[in-house]
Amino acid sequence: xxxxxxxxxxxxxxxxxxxxxxxxxxxxxxxxxxxxxxxxxxxxxxxxxxxxxxxxxxxxxxxxxxxxxxxxxxxxxxxxxxxxxxxxxxxxxxxxxxxxxxxxxxxxxxxxxxxxxxxxxxxxxxxxxxxxxxxxxxxxxxxxxxxxxxxxxxxxxxxxxxxxxxxxxxxxxxxxxxxxxxxxxxxxxxxxxxxxxxxxxxxxxxxxxxxxxxxxxxxxxxxxxxxxxxxxxxxxxxxxxxxxxxxxxxxxxxxxxxxxxxxxxxxxxxxxxxxxxxxxxxxxxxxxxxxxxxxxxxxxxxxxxxxxxxxxxxxxxxxxxxxxxxxxxxxxxxxxxxxxxxxxxxxxxxxxxxxxxxxxxxxxxxxxxxxxxxxxxxxxxxxxxxxxxxxxxxxxxxxxxxxxxxxxxxxxxxxxxxxxxxxxxxxxxxxxxxxxxxxxxxxxxxxxxxxxxxxxxxxxxxxxxxxxxxxxxxxxxxxxxxxxxxxxxxxxxxxxxxxxxxxxxxxxxxxxxxxxxxxxxxxxxxxxxxxxxxxxxxxxxxxxxxxxxxxxxxxxxxxxxxxxxxxxxxxxxxxxxxxxxxxxxxxxxxxxxxxxxxxxx
Amino acid sequence: xxxxxxxxxxxxxxxxxxxxxxxxxxxxxxxxxxxxxxxxxxxxxxxxxxxxxxxxxxxxxxxxxxxxxxxxxxxxxxxxxxxxxxxxxxxxxxxxxxxxxxxxxxxxxxxxxxxxxxxxxxxxxxxxxxxxxxxxxxxxxxxxxxxxxxxxxxxxxxxxxxxxxxxxxxxxx
Numbered sequence: 183x184x185x186x187x188x189x190x191x192x193x194x195x196x197x198x199x200x201x202x203x204x205x206x207x208x209x210x211x212x213x214x215x216x217x218x219x220x221x222x223x224x225x226x227x228x229x230x231x232x233x234x235x236x237x238x239x240x241x242x243x244x245x246x247x248x249x250x251x252x253x254x255x256x257x258x259x260x261x262x263x264x265x266x267x268x269x270x271x272x273x274x275x276x277x278x279x280x281x282x283x284x285x286x287x288x289x290x291x292x293x294x295x296x297x298x299x300x301x302x303x304x305x306x307x308x309x310x311x312x313x314x315x316x317x318x319x320x321x322x323x324x325x326x327x328x329x330x331x332x333x334x335x336x337x338x339x340x341x342x343x344x345x346x347x348x349x350x351x352x353x354x355x356x357x358x359x360x361x362x363x364x365x366x367x368x369x370x371x372x373x374x375x376x377x378x379x380x381x382x383x384x385x386x387x388x389x390x391x392x393x394x395x396x397x398x399x400x401x402x403x404x405x406x407x408x409x410x411x412x413x414x415x416x417x418x419x420x421x422x423x424x425x426x427x428x429x430x431x432x433x434x435x436x437x438x439x440x441x442x443x444x445x446x447x448x449x450x451x452x453x454x455x456x457x458x459x460x461x462x463x464x465x466x467x468x469x470x471x472x473x474x475x476x477x478x479x480x481x482x483x484x485x486x487x488x489x490x491x492x493x494x495x496x497x498x499x500x501x502x503x504x505x506x507x508x509x510x511x512x513x514x515x516x517x518x519x520x521x522x523x524x525x526x527x528x529x530x531x532x533x534x535x536x537x538x539x540x541x542x543x544x545x546x547x548x549x550x551x552x553x554x555x556x557x558x559x560x561x562x563x564x565x566x567x568x569x570x571x572x573x574x575x576x577x578x579x580x581x582x583x584x585x586x587x588x589x590x591x592x593x594x595x596x597x598x599x600x601x602x603x604x605x606x607x608x609x610x611x612x613x614x615x616x617x618x619x620x621x622x623x624x625x626x627x628x629x630x631x632x633x634x635x636x637x638x639x640x641x642x643x644x645x646x647x648x649x650x651x652x653x654x655x656x657x658x659x660x661x662x663x664x665x666x667x668x669x670x671x672x673x674x675x676x677x678x679x680x681x682x683x684x685x686x687x688x689x690x691x692x693x694x695x696x697x698x699x700x701x702x703x704x705x706x707x708x709x710x711x712x713x714x715x716x717x718x719x720x721x722x723x724x725x726x727x728x729x730x731x732x733x734x735x736x737x738x739x740x741x742x743x744x745x746x747x748x749x750x751x752x753x754x755x756x757x758x759x760x761x762x763x764x765x766x767x768x769x770x771x772x773x774x775x776x777x778x779x780x781x782x783x
Numbered sequence: 784x785x786x787x788x789x790x791x792x793x794x795x796x797x798x799x800x801x802x803x804x805x806x807x808x809x810x811x812x813x814x815x816x817x818x819x820x821x822x823x824x825x826x827x828x829x830x831x832x833x834x835x836x837x838x839x840x841x842x843x844x845x846x847x848x849x850x851x852x853x854x855x856x857x858x859x860x861x862x863x864x865x866x867x868x869x870x871x872x873x874x875x876x877x878x879x880x881x882x883x884x885x886x887x888x889x890x891x892x893x894x895x896x897x898x899x900x901x902x903x904x905x906x907x908x909x910x911x912x913x914x915x916x917x918x919x920x921x922x923x924x925x926x927x928x929x930x931x932x933x934x935x936x937x938x939x940x941x942x943x944x945x946x947x948x949x950x951x952x953x954x955x956x
Contacts, residue, residue, distance in 0.1 A: 632907060
């Protein structure tokens with residue numbers, strides 16, 4: 183941990199030297215205080231690790247509910263609250279309410295903000311009206327609304343300081359992701375991969391809300407902010423028109439590559455990292471080529487937005503394996519060498535370990551043994567297909583073609599993991615990963631594009647892997663060797679963000695509604711409590727009045743709620759299907775609640 | 784485009800009575816087959832035809848496919864519903880064919896202090912609007928459990944008349 187701290191310190195010092203905003207120094211300092219939780223993942227590195235250790239492997243079994251809070255909203259509750267000093271900020275799905283709660287005064291509501299939004303944005307949100315949380319910076323709370331308005335609220339009063347419009351819901355552009363405050367800017371992505379949106383990440387000025395730069399995922403070099411010579415992919419310059427060359431005609435203009443996941447930041451390198459989503463449509467035959475830079479890890483300069491390196495994980499996607507999952511930044515040793523690493527658990531079922539400075543690919547391995555669409559990534563640097571996944575023809579929907587049902591593909595479009603973020607503990611050097619264990623049939627067919635209308639182009643049917651009786655796993659992963667260290671079966675997909683702590687305990691939620699605590703070393707279950715609804719939120723911890731608390735939003739929904747509510751398709755079962763086909767609706771119902779845990783006095 | 788226009792006209796004709804009427808579609812028995820392969824019940828509304836050996840009519844098969852592209856992302860697999868939107872296999876039990884077309888073409892809003900359910904209008908989305916009868920027939924078969932939670936393995940072939948109408952509606956050359 184010391185090394186990370188040092189790097190962060192150096193980073194902030196460097197930032198000062200070039201005269202950058204002091205807001206960021208404040209934020210870096212705040213993120214190092216384990217009593218607070220000031221950014222979506224707890225820190226810029228997206229580790230979701232807390233140094234708090236009052237709750238530990240020995241006493242976590244005694245955990246009890248300290249207080250609860252109803253959000254008053256029924257839809258799927260993703261993300262988690264922020265804690266800044268004595269105030270907790272809780273967000274909700276559409277209509278995107280924000281509550282400021284006074285932790286020092288009986289958890290009273292200090293202020294509440296509820297935007298007025300056109301309800302016509304609701305059905306444009308592909309998979310529930312989720313929101314993945316708030317950001318803090320310069321005394322402001324940043325909210326990314328469903329209608330794409332980015333709003334800065336005075337953290338003390340809830341008054342609107344500024345508002346910026348990031349997209350147009352009438353064209354299918356919506357907001358679900360959390361923004362990230364980096365130095366004097368707010369970085370935010372956009373959703374709409376099922377509506378043919380040309381997606382982007384945009385930086386706004388933290389003081390005024392004025393747009394500073396915008397970088398698209400596909401299009402001409404100036405739009406995607408790639409330098410043909412200086413921007414590299416696997417160590418080589420990308421060359422001119424690296425994106426345009428990989429699309430047929432103008433398809434890139436409705437090419438997707440959405441940016442609805444998480445953003446990380448390395449202050450020492452001054453680089454931001456995020457992934458882009460699926461190319462539009464889901465029918466691969468309608469978009470010949472690699473469709474760059476969809477399904478790509480982007481490493482960009484935080485000030486200018488220019489890409490330093492890119493890596494496309496799933497060229498020419500045939501399965502909807504969005505690349506938006508979080509990039510976790512760690513400093514570890516590989517073969518005795520100190521490396522600045524980026525670890526990413528992709529929807530496509532492969533976990534990537536990369537050098538985050540150079541973009542060199544170090545490890546790419548399956549983190550669910552059932553993954554079958556690829557036989558692995560070509561790791562031979564001299565091979566013409568270096569860095570590309572080898573696609574198994576039997577599971578290629580491009581190979582099968584339009585109107586042909588390709589069966590038994592693992593993972594399903596949900597991915598081996600979706601947006602639910604993993605955690606990393608520097609104590610164990612392990613990653614704790616919530617995963618899906620679901621396969622699918624996928625049949626692409628021709629669709630036509632209408633602005634603001636779904637643009638899907640494939641029929642899906644999902645089910646557990648043959649012979650399996652569960653739909654999820656919670657695993658511990660070694661990113662240096664690319665191996666699973668331990669794996670706990672879960673009845674349903676694990677759709678909750680994990681939390682690792684210095685107490686040697688890892689927390690996560692389940693779709694039935696359990697908050698679970700497991701031993702970081704062994705995975706042994708130490709505690710569970712069933713909250714009022716299924717959990718798709720991320721677990722958070724903070725300290726107030728000398729006491730450590732663990733908080734999580736429950737409120738079932740999201741894609742998990744849509745796909746699993748009635749149970750997966752089992753042609754042989756009637757009502758009351760069990761095991762791998764169990765219906766989530768038999769375990770839990772809608773309702774947003776924050777549940778906060780602590781040890782007894 | 785012709786089909787879309789027809790559908791919107793149908794919407795005005797049928798949906799003007801409001802959606803409060805909870806009349807189901809009645810006896811699903813197929814009595815007549817159109818040139819495009821569509822079966823009709825005795826009221827003249829589209830219905831399914833499933834043979835003893837499990838062969839489904841083209842519309843049931845096509846409806847299955849279209850449902851699991853554009854509808855299931857909100858309404859869940861196999862018309863079973865989700866945490867986000869109602870189970871259409873149940874919805875079609877208490878709505879007429881005309882109401883069904885009306886809701887797809889024009890959308891609907893069900894907003895209260897507790898719920899914010901909004902269905903978009905698909906009238907100008909050919910991927911949906913050109914296949915409303917297909918969707919209806921499939922969901923009607925699901926509503927009576929005449930067809931279960933599986934993909935139809937055996938089907939009647941797509942007819943020339945259907946192909947022609949589909950191409951015209953989708954704007955294919």
